[in-house]
Amino acid sequence: MLKVAGAMQSQRAGGVRDACGCREDAVVVRVAADGLVVPVITDIGAKKLSAITVERHGLIARAREGKLPPEQMRGGTFTISSLGMFGVEEFSAIINLPESAILAVGAIVDTPVVRDGVVVIRPILKLTLTYDHRVIDGAKAAAFVVSLKDV
Secondary structure: OOOOOOOOEEEEOOEEEEOOOOOOOEEEOEEEOOEEEOOEEOOHHHOOHHHHHHHHHHHHHHHHOOOOOHHHHOOOOEEEEEOHHHOOOOOOOOOOOOEOEEEEEEEEEEEEEEEOOEEEEEEEEEEEEEEOOOOOOHHHHHHHHHHHHHO
16 A cells, blocks of 8 residues: 555645544545446555455445445545546546545556667556645655555
């Protein structure tokens, strides 16, 4: 799990809630036939990727069936939004308040790049982080984005 201090916070009345060190949340964004549904996967820092995948599929199924209770759509601190499946290569996502950041994930595109002086084709994925500078310092946001290269 990515660990960058200050990267998982949310705005609350009276101040900022720090999710690091107590509870780490992520939000999975899914476009449903009748609009945007944003289910929350809680305590994501304590879960293995396989468990997150299973929980994500269950949340998506319940959202499609209209059986996602309101408590499973609030309390998040960070959103991941992907439009890559629609062929969108890059976009800027808008933060869902009271969360502090949203990561936009584009499509993977075969792109010519130079490696050791030779042009080769590599799959490139563009990510864009939108964050609230009142909650997350720019240096911490940059450290988070850099840490994604190691995932």
